[in-house]
Amino acid sequence: GAVVSQHPSWVICKSGTSVKIECRSLDFQATTMFWYRQFPKQSLMLMATSNEGSKATYEQGVEKDKFLINHASLTLSTLTVTSAHPEDSSFYICSPQGGRAYEQYFGPGTRLTVT
C-alpha cells in the first residue's frame, strides 16, 4: 500500500494556541485529501475534503475558520487547529486519495491534547 505520514504523531498544547498537522503522501500524488477526527471509543468522523489548489469543503457542523486546511501540493496537506480548546482534543487522521481510483489510504493519525 501507499505510504502516508503525519507529523507530529502526538502533540500537547495549551488552550488558545494553534496547532498545525502535516500530512504527506510519500509515493503517490494526492489529488484529493480527506481529514477525519476520532474521539475516544467513537468512529471516524469526516471533517473536510480538499482538492489540490482549491478551497476545502467542510462537513456540516465543522467550523471552517477553526480548522484551516491547506492543500497546496499533491503530496502535502496541512490542518491547522486555531485557538484550540480542550474539546478539540482528538485523534486527527488524514486520508489522501490518488493513483488508482479505488485506493484510499489513511495516515497514522495525530493525537492532539489541549490542556
Place this chain on the structure above:
Amino acid sequence: DAKTTQPTSMDCAEGRAANLPCNHSTISGNEYVYWYRQIHSQGPQYIIHGLKNNETNEMASLIITEDRKSSTLILPHATLRDTAVYYCIVRVKVGGNQFYFGTGTSLTVIP
C-alpha cells in the same frame, strides 16, 4: 452518512475463521463494498473491496450476497494481531468520493 450496519462486537478463537457481517440494504448499483480495519490508535488499514463477485486476497475473503444487500468479511485463520475494529463502507469507486464510517465491529481474538 454511513449506509451500513454492523454488530458492535464479536469474539473469535485464535486460529478459527472470523466471519464479520455487514448489512448495506440501500446500496446503489455503482457502489462498492470496502472493508478497513483500525488497530488501536492507528489509522485505518485497507483490507479488501468488491462490487458483486466474491473477492479474496492475502488478508481476507469478501462474500457479497447476490442481491448485494449484505456481505461478510472472512479472516480465515484469526490471530491475536487481528484484534481491531472492522469497518464496512459502501462507496462509489470513482475518485473524489468520501468514506463515511459507521460504528464498525470490534473484533477480539481470544487465545
